[in-house]
Amino acid sequence: MTPQLIGATAILSLVVLVFLRVPVAVALLGVGLAGYAAIDGWRVALITLGTTPFNLAQAYSLSVVPLFLLMGVVAARTSMAQELFAAANALFAGRKGGLAMATVGACAGFGAICGSSLATASTMTRVSIPEMRRYGYADDVAAGVVASGGTLGILIPPSIILVIYAIIAQESVPALFAAALFPGLLMIALHILVIAVMARLRPDALPMAPALPLGRKLRALGQMWKMALIFAIVIGGIYLGWFSPTEAAAIGAFVTILIGFASRQMGLRGFASALRETIITTGSLFFIVLGAFVFAYFVVQTRIPATLGDWVVGLGLAPVVVILFFVLVYVVLGCFLDSISMMLITIPVFLPIAQEIGYSAIWFGIFIVIVAEIGLITPPVGLNIFVIRAQQPDMALGDIYKGIAPFLLAHLGGIAALIAFPALALWLPSLLY
C-alpha cells in the first residue's frame, strides 16, 4: 500500500469514526496513530504518540486560548451584551429593520471580546430576540439575524479559532487578527445590507422601532464603555506593541473580571461557574488539538498534500477553481462538524495545496473561518440554530431555518469578495508586519 493510499483510507476512516459518535479528539488521535504505524511502523508511531503531549505542554502561544475563553465567559455573565445592544439600537432606531441591524452590530461587538460564536448567539438570543418579538418582528427574521450575526464572533478579533489556526499553520496571531479585521467589517456590512433589502421586501416582518431622542442615544452609546475599554486594551494593546497576544489575553480577562465584580454583575459564585465553564471548554478543545497534532504528523508522512498539490497543478486548473472546490468541501463538512474540528482535520491536507497554488497561509486562515461560519448555521449540525432553539423553545425549527436562508447570501458574498480581492485580508497585515 502506498503512503497516499494509506492516507486516503485513514481520512475516510476518520470521517466514519466521527460519524459513529467517536469523540473528534479520539478519532484524530487513533487514526493518526494507526496511519503513522502503517507507514513507518508501530515503533515510530508510538514514539510520536508518547512525545506529542509534551509539544502541547510547551506551546506558549496556545496560552491565549483559555485566557480569551475566560474573558468571553465572564463577559457573557455581565450586562455588556445588553449595553452593546442598547447602544447599537440607539444608532439604528427609527430605520426599518433597525432592531435587526442593531442585533448584527451587537453580535459583532460582543463577538469581538467573546471570541465564540456559540456564546455570542446564546447571549444575543436572550438580549435581542425578545426585543425584536416585542416590536412585532417575524420569528424567522429574529432567529435568522441572531443565528447568522452570532457567527461574526469567530471572525472579529480576538478570535479563538484564528489562534488555533495560527498554531497549526505556524503563522503569527497578530497578523491573522489584522487580516480578519476588514473581512469582518465586510461581513457586518453585508449582513446589514441583507436586512435593508429584507426590510424593503417584507416591511411587515421588520417593523420600524421609534427613533430615540439625542440625549437617550448619547446615554446608550456611553453605556458601552466597558466593552470599548476591553476591546481597546486587547486589540489596541497588541497593535500598539504594548502587549504580546498572551499578555493582551491575560489583561483582557483580568479587566473583564474586575468589571464583572466592580459592577456587581458577577459574584464569587458566578466567577467560580465561569472558571468551571472555561476549564471544561479548554479541556475539550485541547484534547482535539492533541489529536490534531498526531494526525498532522501522520498526514505529513503520507505526502498526500504534496501529491494532491502536484496533481492539482498538473491539471492546470485555475487556482480559483480549486478554492471553489474547497468552499464546497467546507460547506458540506460544516453541516456535520463543528468549526474547530473541521479546521483541524482539513488544514494538514488543504493548506499545503492552497500554498502550492499561490494562496498565503494568512489568507487561507481567514477563508477557512468565513466558510466555517456557514457551518454554524446550516442544518443538521448548525450549532447556533440549536442554541437559539434551546432558549426559545416556542420558535419552530422551520422558522429558524427559513430566517437563516437570506443571510447565507451575505456569507457567500463575503467568500466571493475574499476570493476576488485577496487584499481584503492581506493588505492590513502587509502594512503592519
Place this chain on the structure above:
Amino acid sequence: MLTKFRNALAAVLTTAASACLLFLMLVVVLDVTLRAIEPTWRIVGMVDYVEFSLAWVIYLAIPASILTSQLIVVDLIDRFVPASILIRVGLLLTLGLVALAGYHSITPAMDALDWGDRTLDLGWPKFWYWMAIWIGLGLSALAALIALLDRPEAPA
C-alpha cells in the same frame, strides 16, 4: 456512589485547573504592570511560568471534560443506533488511547530526567512538565473508565 465520585473528581480537577489558569493570568498581569511602572522591572522566567501553568491547565482540564461528558462529538447517528452503545465504544477508545499515550510517554520522560533537560529561563527540569502529562493522561484514563462504568450518557 460512582456518580458522586465522578462529580467530586470533576469538581476537584476543575478547581485545580482554575487555580493554575488564575495563576497564569495573574503572573502575566503582574509582569506587564511592573514593566509599565519601570521597564527594567520584569519577572524573570515568564515563558516558563506561563508554559508550566498552561501544561497543568491543559492536562487537568482534559480529564475534567471527559468526566463531564463534554468531549466534542457528532451525534447524528443517535436516531438510528442507541447512543449508549456508541458512547461506550467512544469511551473505550478514549481509555485505550490515553492509556497508550501515557505508557509511551514514560520513555521520553525518563530520558529527559536522565539527560537533565532543563528550561532555558529558570532552569527548571523538563521532567516537571512530564509530571503534568502523566498525571493528566492517567486521570484521563481514569475519567474514561469511570464514565464507562457509570451511566456514560449522563453528564456528571
